[in-house]
Amino acid sequence: MPARAVVLLSGGLDSSTVLAIALSKGREACALTVDYGQRHRKEVDAAKRVAKHYRVRDHKVLTLDLAAIGGSALTDKSRDVPEERTLDEIGRGIPATYVPARNTILLGLALGYAESIDADEIYIAANILDSSGYPDCRPEFYDAFRQVARLGTKRGVEGRPVHIHTPLIRMTKADIVRTGAKLGVPFELTWSCYQGRAKACGVCDSCQLRLKGFREAGLEDPIPYERPPPKR
Amino acid sequence: MPARAVVLLSGGLDSSTVLAIALSKGREACALTVDYGQRHRKEVDAAKRVAKHYRVRDHKVLTLDLAAIGGSALTDKSRDVPEERTLDEIGRGIPATYVPARNTILLGLALGYAESIDADEIYIAANILDSSGYPDCRPEFYDAFRQVARLGTKRGVEGRPVHIHTPLIRMTKADIVRTGAKLGVPFELTWSCYQGRAKACGVCDSCQLRLKGFREAGLEDPIPYERPPPKR
Numbered sequence: 001m002p003a004r005a006v007v008l009l010s011g012g013l014d015s016s017t018v019l020a021i022a023l024s025k026g027r028e029a030c031a032l033t034v035d036y037g038q039r040h041r042k043e044v045d046a047a048k049r050v051a052k053h054y055r056v057r058d059h060k061v062l063t064l065d066l067a068a069i070g071g072s073a074l075t076d077k078s079r080d081v082p083e084e085r086t087l088d089e090i091g092r093g094i095p096a097t098y099v100p101a102r103n104t105i106l107l108g109l110a111l112g113y114a115e116s117i118d119a120d121e122i123y124i125a126a127n128i129l130d131s132s133g134y135p136d137c138r139p140e141f142y143d144a145f146r147q148v149a150r151l152g153t154k155r156g157v158e159g160r161p162v163h164i165h166t167p168l169i170r171m172t173k174a175d176i177v178r179t180g181a182k183l184g185v186p187f188e189l190t191w192s193c194y195q196g197r198a199k200a201c202g203v204c205d206s207c208q209l210r211l212k213g214f215r216e217a218g219l220e221d222p223i224p225y226e227r228p229p230p231k232r
Numbered sequence: 233m234p235a236r237a238v239v240l241l242s243g244g245l246d247s248s249t250v251l252a253i254a255l256s257k258g259r260e261a262c263a264l265t266v267d268y269g270q271r272h273r274k275e276v277d278a279a280k281r282v283a284k285h286y287r288v289r290d291h292k293v294l295t296l297d298l299a300a301i302g303g304s305a306l307t308d309k310s311r312d313v314p315e316e317r318t319l320d321e322i323g324r325g326i327p328a329t330y331v332p333a334r335n336t337i338l339l340g341l342a343l344g345y346a347e348s349i350d351a352d353e354i355y356i357a358a359n360i361l362d363s364s365g366y367p368d369c370r371p372e373f374y375d376a377f378r379q380v381a382r383l384g385t386k387r388g389v390e391g392r393p394v395h396i397h398t399p400l401i402r403m404t405k406a407d408i409v410r411t412g413a414k415l416g417v418p419f420e421l422t423w424s425c426y427q428g429r430a431k432a433c434g435v436c437d438s439c440q441l442r443l444k445g446f447r448e449a450g451l452e453d454p455i456p457y458e459r460p461p462p463k464r
Contacts, residue, residue, distance in 0.1 A: 064296050069341070071348030094386045100347035104384050105340035108333055109301070115332035116303030136384040144379035151376050152336050152368040154326050 002028045005121040005165075006114045008106055009033050009059075011046030012192040013210055014125035014168055017180035019054060021167050022123045024183055029123075030058040032113050034106055036099070037067035037075045040196020049189040058117070062109060072099040074194065081194045083203045087212060090205045094133050097194060097205065103136035107145050107164070114162045115155055121163045122149075130173035130213065132205050142166050173213030181219055188222040199224040234260045237353040237397075238346045240338055241265050241291075243278030244424040245442055246357035246400055249412035251286060253399050254355045256415055261355075262290040264345050266338055268331070269299035269307045272428020281421040290349070294341060304331040306426065313426045315435040319444060322437045326365050329426060329437065335368035339377050339396070346394045347387055353395045354381075362405035362445065364437050374398050405445025413451055420454040431456040 005027040007019045022029050033047040044061065051059035066075050073079035073096040082095055103126065110122045126137045135141065142164060150161040168176055180187065192210045193200035200207050202225040211228070214221040237259040239251045254261050265279040276293065283291035298307050305311035305328040314327055335358065342354045358369045367373065374396060382393040400408055412419065424442045425432035432439050434457040443460070446453040 060300060062297065062300060065294065066344065068292060068294060069345045069348050071344070094389065098386055099344070101340055101344035101385055104343055104380055105337070108337035108340040111336055112298065112303070112331070112333035113301045116301050135386060135389045138383065141380065141383040144376065144383050147376035148336055148373065148380055151370065152373040153333055154330055154367060157326065157367045 002026050003121060004028045004030065004117065004119040005123055006110045006117075006119045007031050007123045008110050008125065009047045009051060010125070011043040011050060011190060012125070012206075013180065013187065013190050013213070014127060014176055016050045016190045017176055017183070017185050018123050018125040018167060019050065019056070020180060020183040020185045023054060027121065029054070029056045030060070030113070030117060030119060031056045032110050033059065033061045034109060035061055035063045036102070037065050039074060039077055039194070042191045042193075042196045046189060046191035050186065053186050053189060060113060064105070066099060066102070066105070069100065073097050074099050081204050083201070085205060085208070087208065090132060090208065092133065094135065095205060097132060098134055101136070103141070104145070111149055111153060111162055115153055119162065120160070121165055123165045123167065125168050126166045127168045127171060127176070129170065130209050132209070139166070139169055142169070172216070173209050174216035177213040177217040177219055181217070190223070197226065199226045201225070202227045234258050235353060236260045236262065236349065236351040237355055238342045238349075238351045239263050239355045240342050240357065241279045241283060242357070243275040243282060243422060244357070244438075245412065245419065245422050245445070246359060246408055248282045248417050248422045249408055249415070250355050250357040250399060251282065251288070252412060252415040252417045255286060259353065261286070261288045262292070262345070262349060262351060263288045264342050265291065265293045266341060267293055267295045268334070269297045271306060271309055271426070274423045274425075274428045278421060278423035282418065285418050285421060292345060296337070298331060298334070298337070301332065305329050306331050313436050315433070317437060317440070319440065322364060322440065324365065326367065327437060329364060330366055333368070335366075335373070336377070343381055343385060343394055347385055351394065352392070353397055355397045355399065357400055358398045359400045359403060359408070361402065362441050364441070371398070371401055374401070404448070405441050406448035409445040409449040409451055413449070422455070429458070431458045433457070434459045
């Protein structure tokens with residue numbers, strides 16, 4: 001029987017690649033998407049498309065109104081999403097798109113889901129290199145959460161804790177694009193833009209990092225953009 | 233300016249006492265209740281009454297459908313809540329009422345809320361002694377989560393992590409009742425029973441532990457019960 005894994009699937013380039021990685025390792029994947037009150041539905045729709053493409057065993061979409069908690073430009077439409085920042089700026093400091101404790105919350109939900117369906121592993125698309133400087137994308141955070149998973153669950157007490165995998169953690173965005181391309185990830189189904197318009201904006205941090213990845217990997221991003229990022 | 237604290241308030245005896253403790257220490261308390269798909273609404277209603285009694289600065293009630301994740305008798309009405317277990321049995325093993333990763337999820341939400349409102353502390357009513365043997369009530373779990381709070385948040389990166397307080401962790405249920413009584417906790421407004429009927433059942437683990445606490449503290453529990461726990 002293949003090991004069962006919960007994959008946190010946002011619908012973006014990174015988490016779709018992580019799903020492909022888990023499947024390539026022979027895991028029986030169950031996807032978990034959290035509709036946490038993002039500015040738009042396009043990400044959740046993309047997650048549904050990707051999960052369907054891969055015919056995952058189960059795709060759970062949980063609704064959680066993090067907008068009620070506040071504190072982020074990603075859940076609060078009255079706050080601006082930064083645009084046209086340089087890649088240097090993107091790598092520095094914690095931006096307005098930081099969602100307080102988001103990955104702790106997502107991992108907690110994935111942990112509960114994993115225990116409930118007796119999954120052995122969680123896969124999450126955290127990445128420290130070409131990321132937006134979020135604290136909950138750092139390797140040391142995941143080490144701390146592994147302790148939480150070991151000590152705070154029935155499985156942990158039974159000596160078979162849920163393992164937490166972060167296969168992208170030290171990859172560049174170009175590495176992620178190359179890995180995804182090799183595994184046949186349907187990039188055209190994914191959505192990374194922080195805005196929710198018909199086409200990706202091309203200038204938010206997430207678009208810029210994605211475009212940089214494709215550029216450096218020497219590949220073309222198949223999704224349409226409103227405008228290319230500023231040349232520098 | 234008083235330190236601000238998020239208090240996880242379920243509406244039970246323990247969390248209501250924790251709210252009273254935070255207030256007695258001069259904290260500006262904001263209460264967080266998570267309506268996670270418990271079998272009944274009585275607990276959430278009790279939380280609202282207690283928060284109102286104490287006129288907390290803010291009471292946030294978040295809805296999260298943990299029943300969709302499954303795995304617990306507390307969220308799944310097709311599973312039985314254990315009744316009439318002896319106190320020895322209650323202290324042994326992890327019961328069917330365990331909700332996978334519940335306290336990790338609750339703490340994650342409290343952490344996000346705390347960061348968002350710039351609260352310095354979280355108070356949670358975990359208790360290792362007279363509890364039902366849940367792994368996420370043990371002190372070592374909270375130590376691990378403190379690391380998560382330090383490493384996974386903006387406040388942590390800024391060197392001012394959110395502190396996590398578990399003032400009941402090593403109290404007996406009698407200690408909790410005595411502490412609550414001393415602080416004037418309105419016990420009559422609280423609800424601990426796992427069932428959601430007009431009166432508390434008296435025989436689920438939660439009722440039995442509560443009644444034991446009052447008995448050992450030499451006080452009377454003001455809420456009505458259907459039947460007393462079995463004499464042994």
